[in-house]
Amino acid sequence: MTADPIFFPRGDKHELELGDKLQPKFDAEGLIPCITVDAATNEVLMFAFMNELALRKTIETGHATYWSRSRGKLWIKGEESGNFLRVRELRTDCDQDVVLVKVDLIASGAACHNGYRSCFYRKLNATSGRLEMAGGERKFDPALVYKKKS
Amino acid sequence: MTADPIFFPRGDKHELELGDKLQPKFDAEGLIPCITVDAATNEVLMFAFMNELALRKTIETGHATYWSRSRGKLWIKGEESGNFLRVRELRTDCDQDVVLVKVDLIASGAACHNGYRSCFYRKLNATSGRLEMAGGERKFDPALVYKKKS
Numbered sequence: 405m406t407a408d409p410i411f412f413p414r415g416d417k418h419e420l421e422l423g424d425k426l427q428p429k430f431d432a433e434g435l436i437p438c439i440t441v442d443a444a445t446n447e448v449l450m451f452a453f454m455n456e457l458a459l460r461k462t463i464e465t466g467h468a469t470y471w472s473r474s475r476g477k478l479w480i481k482g483e484e485s486g487n488f489l490r491v492r493e494l495r496t497d498c499d500q501d502v503v504l505v506k507v508d509l510i511a512s513g514a515a516c517h518n519g520y521r522s523c524f525y526r527k528l529n530a531t532s533g534r535l536e537m538a539g540g541e542r543k544f545d546p547a548l549v550y551k552k553k554s
Numbered sequence: 555m556t557a558d559p560i561f562f563p564r565g566d567k568h569e570l571e572l573g574d575k576l577q578p579k580f581d582a583e584g585l586i587p588c589i590t591v592d593a594a595t596n597e598v599l600m601f602a603f604m605n606e607l608a609l610r611k612t613i614e615t616g617h618a619t620y621w622s623r624s625r626g627k628l629w630i631k632g633e634e635s636g637n638f639l640r641v642r643e644l645r646t647d648c649d650q651d652v653v654l655v656k657v658d659l660i661a662s663g664a665a666c667h668n669g670y671r672s673c674f675y676r677k678l679n680a681t682s683g684r685l686e687m688a689g690g691e692r693k694f695d696p697a698l699v700y701k702k703k704s
């Protein structure tokens with residue numbers, strides 16, 4: 405990296421926490437956690453990791469872009485379906501080791517590959533100790549989507 | 555672990571994604587990412603990791619409990635100040651490798667050690683490429699808090 409208008413080298417604690425320079429911390433594997441929320445409601449939609457290129461692409465293109473650890477490649481959410489996640493705002497946390505993006509939910513209304521708005525569609529019932537569905541109706545049936553692909 | 559009413563061994567993909575058993579995936583370091591949101595507004599307040607004991611304590615006590623990687627110990631949020639984060643709901647994501655807790659914001663009104671409601675108090679200005687403060691007023695002055703401790 406030579407001239408780089410987006411990322412700056414990590415600063416001291418004060419600069420990291422209260423400064424105006426984006427100084428993201430990538431872990432030993434070159435990744436930073438990213439929380440993706442619905443820009444309209446703040447509902448958490450999904451959680452994934454970005455590497456430096458994914459974060460740069462997210463900022464440059466406005467399409468949420470992650471690093472797929474399972475596939476070992478850049479993952480532009482919606483690249484196959486055309487249902488990109490449009491980034492309305494990008495935030496970082498106090499010590500800049502996490503990123504948060506606020507996005508417009510895609511046309512299908514589902515961010516999760518299981519057809520739900522959010523990946524967090526189950527909550528723990530404290531009495532039974534079991535998970536309960538809490539994600540509302542499915543926006544699409546993944547069985548049909550996967551069938552088409554196979 | 556013998557009899558364990560809370561966690562179950564990891565199941566197959568269908569059970570993990572659509573079942574009713576909590577089967578959390580801890581990474582090679584024994585940690586699972588946890589997103590903490592305001593139960594009233596869904597605003598993301600903070601991001602931290604839990605180990606198995608922290609997740610168990612969170613469920614059993616109803617106080618959000620994390621694993622502090624920097625201090626290498628269990629971290630009950632608010633244990634020093636008394637401002638616990640009361641857990642109203644616990645969720646997991648589709649493949650159960652992330653946890654989300656919805657909490658009542660503590661008495662001080664700030665989840666971040668810098669005195670802001672949320673740790674995500676800065677957003678990127680896409681034009682200038684710099685971070686802008688976007689967390690509202692500080693609920694407390696960390697300089698005073700830290701002074702008291704030293």
